[in-house]
Amino acid sequence: MRRRTLLYGAMAAPLLAACSGQSDDGEQSGGRTTLSYGVWDVAQVPGLQKVIDAFEKENPGISVRMELTPWSSYWTTLKTSMRGGTAPDVFWMNAVNLQLYAAGGVLEPLSGHIKSDATPVDRHPEALVQIYAYQGTQYGIPKDFDTIGLWYNKALFDKAGIKYPDATWTWDDVRDAAAELTNPRQRVHGMAAEMDRQGQLYPAIFGAGGYVLRDGKSGFGDERSIEGLRYWTDMIDRGWSPPQSAMVESKGRNRYWSEKTAMYYDLSAMAGQMYAVPALKDHGGVAVLPGGRERATVIHGLANVISAKSRKKEAAWKFVHFMAGREAAEIQAAAGATLSSYEGTQDAWFKSMPEFELKHFVDMLEYAVPYPSSKNTAVWENLQYPLLGAAFSGKGGIESAARTLGEQMDRALKEERA
Amino acid sequence: MSVFPSTAAAKAAGRRKPAAGAPAPGSRDQRAAYLFVAPLGIGFAVFYFWPLLQTFFYSFTEFGAFGGNTWIGTDNYVRVLKDVTVWQALGNTLIYCVIGLLALPIAIGVAALLNRRGLRGVAVYRALYFVPFVTLPVAVGLVWNWLYNGDYGLINEVFEWFGADRRYWVSDPSTAVYAIGTVMVWSTTGYYLVIFMAGIKGIPRDYYEAAELDGAGPLRRFFTITLPLLSPTIFFASVICMINSLQTFDLIYIMMAEKNPAIGDTQSVVSLFYKWAFVENAQGPAAALAFLLMLIIAALTLVQFRLQKRWVHYA
Numbered sequence: 001m002r003r004r005t006l007l008y009g010a011m012a013a014p015l016l017a018a019c020s021g022q023s024d025d026g027e028q029s030g031g032r033t034t035l036s037y038g039v040w041d042v043a044q045v046p047g048l049q050k051v052i053d054a055f056e057k058e059n060p061g062i063s064v065r066m067e068l069t070p071w072s073s074y075w076t077t078l079k080t081s082m083r084g085g086t087a088p089d090v091f092w093m094n095a096v097n098l099q100l101y102a103a104g105g106v107l108e109p110l111s112g113h114i115k116s117d118a119t120p121v122d123r124h125p126e127a128l129v130q131i132y133a134y135q136g137t138q139y140g141i142p143k144d145f146d147t148i149g150l151w152y153n154k155a156l157f158d159k160a161g162i163k164y165p166d167a168t169w170t171w172d173d174v175r176d177a178a179a180e181l182t183n184p185r186q187r188v189h190g191m192a193a194e195m196d197r198q199g200q201l202y203p204a205i206f207g208a209g210g211y212v213l214r215d216g217k218s219g220f221g222d223e224r225s226i227e228g229l230r231y232w233t234d235m236i237d238r239g240w241s242p243p244q245s246a247m248v249e250s251k252g253r254n255r256y257w258s259e260k261t262a263m264y265y266d267l268s269a270m271a272g273q274m275y276a277v278p279a280l281k282d283h284g285g286v287a288v289l290p291g292g293r294e295r296a297t298v299i300h301g302l303a304n305v306i307s308a309k310s311r312k313k314e315a316a317w318k319f320v321h322f323m324a325g326r327e328a329a330e331i332q333a334a335a336g337a338t339l340s341s342y343e344g345t346q347d348a349w350f351k352s353m354p355e356f357e358l359k360h361f362v363d364m365l366e367y368a369v370p371y372p373s374s375k376n377t378a379v380w381e382n383l384q385y386p387l388l389g390a391a392f393s394g395k396g397g398i399e400s401a402a403r404t405l406g407e408q409m410d411r412a413l414k415e416e417r418a
Numbered sequence: 419m420s421v422f423p424s425t426a427a428a429k430a431a432g433r434r435k436p437a438a439g440a441p442a443p444g445s446r447d448q449r450a451a452y453l454f455v456a457p458l459g460i461g462f463a464v465f466y467f468w469p470l471l472q473t474f475f476y477s478f479t480e481f482g483a484f485g486g487n488t489w490i491g492t493d494n495y496v497r498v499l500k501d502v503t504v505w506q507a508l509g510n511t512l513i514y515c516v517i518g519l520l521a522l523p524i525a526i527g528v529a530a531l532l533n534r535r536g537l538r539g540v541a542v543y544r545a546l547y548f549v550p551f552v553t554l555p556v557a558v559g560l561v562w563n564w565l566y567n568g569d570y571g572l573i574n575e576v577f578e579w580f581g582a583d584r585r586y587w588v589s590d591p592s593t594a595v596y597a598i599g600t601v602m603v604w605s606t607t608g609y610y611l612v613i614f615m616a617g618i619k620g621i622p623r624d625y626y627e628a629a630e631l632d633g634a635g636p637l638r639r640f641f642t643i644t645l646p647l648l649s650p651t652i653f654f655a656s657v658i659c660m661i662n663s664l665q666t667f668d669l670i671y672i673m674m675a676e677k678n679p680a681i682g683d684t685q686s687v688v689s690l691f692y693k694w695a696f697v698e699n700a701q702g703p704a705a706a707l708a709f710l711l712m713l714i715i716a717a718l719t720l721v722q723f724r725l726q727k728r729w730v731h732y733a
Binding site for chain 2: 195245386389395
């Protein structure tokens with residue numbers, strides 16, 4: 001008996017799914033257009049829902065349904081759904097993938113819309129907007145951003161009797177402090193020189209006056225770039241930072257969070273999570289990145305894009321246009337999960353965590369360098385860690401590793417143009 | 419589990435002459451037999467054979483990330499064969515294969531011990547050995563990563579107790595491949611153990627009793643009765659084991675973080691395939707790589723079938 005009901009249930013399930021699927025597809029049912037919005041970060045969903053509510057109030061004919069796909073399968077799912085024609089109408093894009101999607105012709109060009117609707121793109125950081133343009137056409141409009149700052153632990157600085165980092169700090173100050181702060185007996189390191197492109201490698205390369213990608217050429221073989229990388233490997237060799245082999249298992253971020261590392265370059269987006277830890281709330285601080293030969297940090301942020309295969313482009317554009325405006329940015333900022341990219345909307349975020357002095361993240365915007373990307377970014381990004389790993393573990397020189405990386409990256413760049 | 423092992427097993431079992439009572443071709447019985455085979459047959463055709471043909475086709479094309487394939491002849495194969503990382507991955511895969519095969523002698527030994535007469539709680543032992551095999555690889559990988567952890571891992575504590583130095587087992591290029599191999603052996607031994615226990619059960623007790631009367635000790639009995647009569651089972655297990663180790667992926671994917679400096683030294687062919695196909699948008703070369711791996715597996719399996727004539731005794 002029981003088994004039979006189970007069987008019937010199993011047979012009915014696909015039928016039910018088919019029915020509900022149909023009502024989803026019937027876009028114009030009742031004069032309403034339903035847009036699908038592909039996102040991956042569950043932490044942002046409540047804030048986004050508020051933005052969507054405001055949008056729907058303003059546009060009674062359109063409703064927006066979020067489709068949450070976890071980060072680990074977001075891009076694979078998206079690519080497959082693009083092939084199958086079931087991709088969301090509007091979805092999140094990042095720097096790594098923008099050019100691939102734009103060149104693949106699956107994104108709706110936005111330049112014309114931006115012009116005719118006077119979308120306030122110029123109110124978002126220019127370096128960030130630039131990431132979402134490909135061959136002179138704008139394909140995405142940023143919604144939030146991230147920069148890298150110097151996080152430090154006030155308790156460890158006090159203990160070592162060192163002044164806190166400030167805007168006057170240079171790399172020499174960092175080195176002096178790292179040496180003082182390192183305390184092998186307590187397993188405390190001055191710095192965590194993690195091998196992470198966004199947090200450590202790129203900011204140091206830019207700070208040394210080097211580059212990652214310029215005119216289709218790799219910058220890893222460049223003298224200045226190598227100098228930047230050496231800023232990190234040198235700290236590992238001197239014992240001021242654990243080697244990368246040790247940070248695979250206990251990441252630099254975790255070491256900073258457990259107060260075993262006095263300084264760490266990390267994203268602004270981490271502020272909320274750190275603020276939730278009582279010890280870090282009391283001891284944590286942020287400064288602008290110390291200057292090398294130049295002052296620099298890396299900026300990245302997510303953008304909203306429209307699928308070229310969408311059948312509801314008009315409504316989709318209305319939504320993207322709304323998301324680019326001040327109102328949406330303010331709602332998003334107040335939700336706290338992310339830092340809105342619209343100029344002057346970050347105050348709510350600063351005030352939510354006054355102890356951290358988060359405004360330093362925005363102070364750096366004037367010299368922030370966009371996160372480097374090309375058409376097939378993932379290919380050359382994947383070359384970095386395997387080739388630099390030994391040098392970041394105190395085994396092998398950084399100079400030859402960086403030059404090899406530069407050569408291989410150039411080959412990959414040549415291939416993507418072919 | 420892959421389909422190949424079961425076909426290999428069927429082949430190994432099919433060495434016997436057809437039984438006298440086999441149904442005549444075209445008879446009702448035979449049609450019924452096909453009907454019973456159909457679900458597996460259709461599943462095989464749809465989920466294995468058709469994708470295989472597709473992969474073969476795609477290996478000669480440039481696969482657009484969003485659709486559209488262009489025929490480029492053998493370029494993908496040339497690229498694969500010229501790529502040093504492919505050869506490195508192939509070398510790593512062969513190391514996994516050799517380490518993976520170590521599960522067999524261990525399983526045989528334990529199976530022989532568990533089959534001793536008068537041993538209590540055999541079912542409990544069997545279950546204990548089998549649990550790692552049915553545990554999700556993700557859980558296995560995470561737990562072993564904690565055990566291997568260089569800062570607070572249990573394994574380092576034990577080694578330190580004996581006066582050895584702490585090590586970052588999975589991020590040290592000289593140990594990482596063996597660390598992963600160990601976990602492979604640990605998690606598969608139980609599976610082969612169950613197969614071998616069944617095999618040993620099939621050996622008639624009379625042989626052991628006769629040997630015992632003639633004064634053969636336990637070791638002698640193991641080497642002259644158990645091993646030879648178990649050889650068909652060992653052969654079957656070795657074919658499966660080799661194929662599975664050549665396809666190693668999940669443990670590496672879980673245990674090796676992206677920034678692990680030892681990643682090049684541990685990457686298997688299937689890991690590389692995954693990276694190309696799903697991260698780097700190089701589906702064409704990935705298809706070629708997958709096809710080459712299939713050829714390698716087929717060739718090695720063929721060699722095993724050739725060699726088995728020398729050491730497998732079909733009683």
